[in-house]
Amino acid sequence: MRIGIIGAGQLGLMLGTAGKPLGLRCRFLDPAAEPPAAAAGTVMRHAFDDDEALRALARESDVITYEFENVSVAALAALSDSVPVYPPPGALEQAQDRLLEKRLFERLGIPLPKYRTVDSQADLEKAVESLGLPLIVKTRRFGYDGKGQLLLRTDDGIAATWRSLGPHPLIAEQYVAFDYEVSAIGVRSPEGLTASYPLTHNAHAGGILRRSRAPVIEPGLDALAGEYLTGLMEALDYVGVLALELFVVGERLLANEFAPRVHNSGHWTIEGAETSQFANHLLAVTGQPPGNTACRGHAGMLNLIGCIPAAARDLHHEDCWLHDYGKAPRAGRKLGHITVVRDSAAERDRMMDELAETVTQSTPADGHPP
Secondary structure, eight states: OOOEOOOOOHHHHHHHHHHGGGGEEEEEOOOSSSGGGTSSSEEEOOTOOOOOHHHHHHHHHHHEEEESSSSSSHHHHHTTSSSSSSSHHHHHHHHHOOOHHHHHHHTTTOOEEEOOEEEEHHHHHHHHHHHHHHHEEESSSOOOOTTTEEEEEEEGGGGHHHHTTTSEEEEEOOOOOOOEEEEEEEEEEEOOOOOOOOEEEEEEEEEEEEEEEEEOOOOOHHHHHHHHHHOOOOOOTOOOOEEEEEOOOOOOEEEEEEEEEOGGGTTHHHHHHOOOOOHHHHHTTTTOOOOOBBBEEEEEEEEESSSOOHHHHHHTTEEEEEEEOOOOOOOOOOEEEEEESSSSSSHHHHHHHHHHHHHOOOOOOGTTTO
16 A cells, blocks of 8 residues: 655654555655655655645555644645545644644643733733743744743743744743653544553653653553543544643643644654554554554653764664664754663663763753653
């Protein structure tokens, strides 16, 4: 079966790699000169909004999917007249706009931090009055990895925050002193068959994911997250892998955002789960039931940001795997990751700490889980 994938970055690379043992052929659309996914399939080098290129991709594909959110919903909807497009364009539309996303959570009864819409400096002043400080101020669209958002701490910063992020439509969110963040990752087939991975514990620095660990051994939280995740997928008539990011606040979970695609926090599933998130996404979009999502042990993932140290390339350990995305080094850029799978959480955490010190030179401030 032929899979057309819009985007040929590292997620496309991992999708293409997962497709080969499944007998699936992936073709990508991406304007980049040397995209990572070129190692896993043919890349059509055209702009993402090139209508003729999109139609050509559809003609060469049995199903269309995408590896990032900033894809034209209208273009996907037009393609869906001739070829199945998964996840459905309607789900992408909700994820692209933080206001639509929050209103969706509210309709589904998924708790979230208090928020206000902001379309002017006066609106931002009113948000401060009603929600208090500090506030997280975000653009409604096009924000990721900490981009398009600022922490507003004092009244004196209101004007500067508006100058920095306005005049784009914004959201002001109540700052939540959460215990830690988790992601609930699940998959749903066209027939409505669902499966979920164990909760993943995430740690960020500078708005970028640095470490993930799974499973989170909190049965109550796992069940609650599963309820929210399943309800979200069903409401969206979803097909494919979806990641729901949640803040843990005591025994409560508050929704942060969802990603209608395979997700960085699920990279541990390549070696750490019976079926990776990438294989499960492909199974779902090709109309097959989900594979086994059970952990193979206690897994962890370290992102390699900005560079891949020589020590990472010299790793020789049966419980560690280096994934090099083949991207040119650049500050703040995700260039690869290291996966660890051990028999116990203590062994995993000890190895991740060692790798952080000797390979990535990261410190607790760089994203060590609490």
